[in-house]
Amino acid sequence: MEFFNAFLSTEVLAGILIIGAFSMGIRSILHFSREATDLRPRLNEVDRELKKRRDGTDELRKQVGVLTAEVAPIRSRESSLRAYYEELQALVIDHERREHQRGTEAETDRRKRIQRKRMGMRGE
Secondary structure, X not given: OHHHHHHOOHHHHHHHHHHHHHHHHHHHHHHHHHXXXXXXXXXXXXXXXXXXHHHHHHHHHHHHHHHHHHHHHHHHHHHHHHHHHHHHHHHHXXXXXXXXXXXXXXXXXXXXXXXXXXXXXXXX
């Protein structure tokens, strides 16, 4: 019984817990260091790619600035041409509507004349 009392004392339990915590910490460090050797080449590759893209960003920003200056007058011209096109489309639609209306009026007049002839009346 004396053995169990000594084994269950606070100092012994604390010592066991401390040894367990140290062993878990060392095991975790070893595991992560093994993984770090596998991840280091990937990290270097990602870092190189990031640097390449950052360096290319300045060049692209310059190109965007140049193209923005070139596009501005073209946009204003495009908007005026679009308004002109829409106006022309409205005129074409109006013209087609009038032509259709004239065609239906002519067809109606022709039918009325035929009907009057059949009824024995003279057409106007």
